Amino acid sequence: MVGGGQLARMTHEAGIPLGIRFRLLSGAPQDSAALVAHDVVVGDHRDLGTLREFARGCDVITFDHEHVPTEHLRALEADGVAVRPGPDALVHAQDKGVMRARLDGIGVPCPRHRVVRDPADTAAFAQEISSPGGDGPDGGTGSGTSVAGSGEGSGTAAQVPADGAFPVPVVLKTVRGGYDGKGVWVVRSRDEAAEPFKAGVPVLAEEKVDFARELAACVVRSPHGQAVAYPVVESVQVGGVCDTVIAPAPGLPGEEAVRAQELALRIADELGVVGHMAVELFETHDGRVLVNELAMRPHNSGHWTQDGAVTSQFANHLRAVLDLPLGDPRPRARWTVMANVLGGDYPDMYSAYRHCMARDPRLKIHMYGKDVKPGRKVGHVNTYGDDLDDVRERAAHAAGYLRGTITE
């Protein structure tokens, strides 16, 4: 597995009972997964020579992140390395522009979007999506949600007020490299739109969807085409970072859940995904879903499966990339809640860790072995049971106590 973060750490953990010999390419010897894996290569995942040397002797290579350059993955495939997911699939999780174009092409509902050149072009995009003659916000019909460029952005920019304020807010994203809210901006004027272009990389503009909540549909697919779908979950974000995941999503009608699962399975099939894929969704106030992001690896929205499903996302990711039969994705409890543990002001969590174990003997703690820094994901907790209020309270209390925001 390329990448030494907590996803690799937990994938190694899941591979032990499967009898899998796990080799890790880690950026540093103190990375989360490097602390617990036996066979650790320290090296740069952006260097093709390093990747080639690493892949020698591996049956399959897979990833803890999306940051390996697509051209390197193609070179490895050309060498005969089994790269899973392969570059033709993974590029859709690496490049948001490619992802949006492809999802449009297969009729998957997305927020309206187009690649924009500069603040003026962004202003034009804002005008286009607010125009009463065009599709209004949330007016996507499930296909062809891309907004055609307006030729010269400055041509339509004249329609916006002199202070550069947009008629509707716009979400700008760098097409590559963003995660956990990084590389994402919500802008309301030409002035605010300046920042995202400073890095000189392509920028995607999207409508800011007035969603009711965020959901995630996670699926796992094998090279031979077997696929399983986990229950659709609700993902609660705070400051652009996943805070809590509730499995299954409370109050989601069964037929809507099945539609979201089918959508994720269809995307996995159309894109040729191998391994775990999380499809992050916006649920609109009228019960439709729009695809927000794709991640082709184990994902934060699937951490609940470690304690809440028959087979965890990590075990199923390994089974998929090794083309083994997949495990049962069904839940083991009526409700499972995952809460992320973020670093707080105190670097030493030990006392809080002991407190949480003593307070709740059923609590499932998952620590990543990382140094604590404010706001950094350093672990998560899972709770499960029949009473959702109780299960949520236990998870939120433990995560808050570990962070230091709850002290009693």
Added chain:
Amino acid sequence: MVGGGQLARMTHEAGIPLGIRFRLLSGAPQDSAALVAHDVVVGDHRDLGTLREFARGCDVITFDHEHVPTEHLRALEADGVAVRPGPDALVHAQDKGVMRARLDGIGVPCPRHRVVRDPADTAAFAQEISSPGGDGPDGGTGSGTSVAGSGEGSGTAAQVPADGAFPVPVVLKTVRGGYDGKGVWVVRSRDEAAEPFKAGVPVLAEEKVDFARELAACVVRSPHGQAVAYPVVESVQVGGVCDTVIAPAPGLPGEEAVRAQELALRIADELGVVGHMAVELFETHDGRVLVNELAMRPHNSGHWTQDGAVTSQFANHLRAVLDLPLGDPRPRARWTVMANVLGGDYPDMYSAYRHCMARDPRLKIHMYGKDVKPGRKVGHVNTYGDDLDDVRERAAHAAGYLRGTITE
């Protein structure tokens, strides 16, 4: 952890989510746990210098087996190393003579027993336990089950027939070093009793209990005295090796289960055990229990907890030896069954492994990364559910298929 077997492998696995940095002392670099742990020291656990060097920088040392010499453990304690369980407790799992004497002393029911010097003394023991004037077999009352030595064994040996046949069979055990049926003999005559004495080590004689079945009561105890008891399980042995464990023991009346749990908790407390302890029990036909063996480490009879309990024996062993609050030992399913996977005639299990995953997507496979040799424990499977017959069939089928005794 000292010892590189599968118990250490699964303890490391359980320590990853707890954020524990796990250092292993392994006899060989290819040992089961050494394949998956990061921090591996290869060395001999019988060498005090090696143990001292290994323990440097560890907060606590614990064990995957009972084979570290008691005097080395005392030396480490004298150095200030936290040894858990400590030598004063662990000696009861290392030396069956010490264990029997201590259990007698605290009134714990055991098979009748005494240390014997030679075949003639063994014959005398057989005579003593069969004598109508004394306690008959199964006549132990729960305390004072030791049989006093007869002074000169040869004095009573004259009472046995000329061919040396015993009136009742006797179990002989070397007081140290046995496991999985090794170091244990059932003898019916003076001739048969010769073998166990050949090694020149002390031998314990025990009555052969006509038990209805074998049970195990597993408990975990912390240095500060917190303790938890797992449900009492039934352990089905084949050829002296654990074959299947059923949790909870079917048909065991609630009050008997609680008495067995209380017995195990009392032994843990009296002996000052820290960590997981398995108390292997004989259940007699009239519903009493006699203690067969003690193991002070994670144990085969607790492997079901990985998938069947809120907190596994491995996680709770770590929590105990680190003096962290213990996790909930309660079951997650109505029935959980563990079946050991023994090596068969085919060294490559891969095809069978794939078959079992495909046949039963709910099957939980735990492989130890060991080379397959006939009769060697190379893994186990866990199954769980509401229907015991179904759960047993699934476990037995998978274990048999992996071994090669079932081919369809």
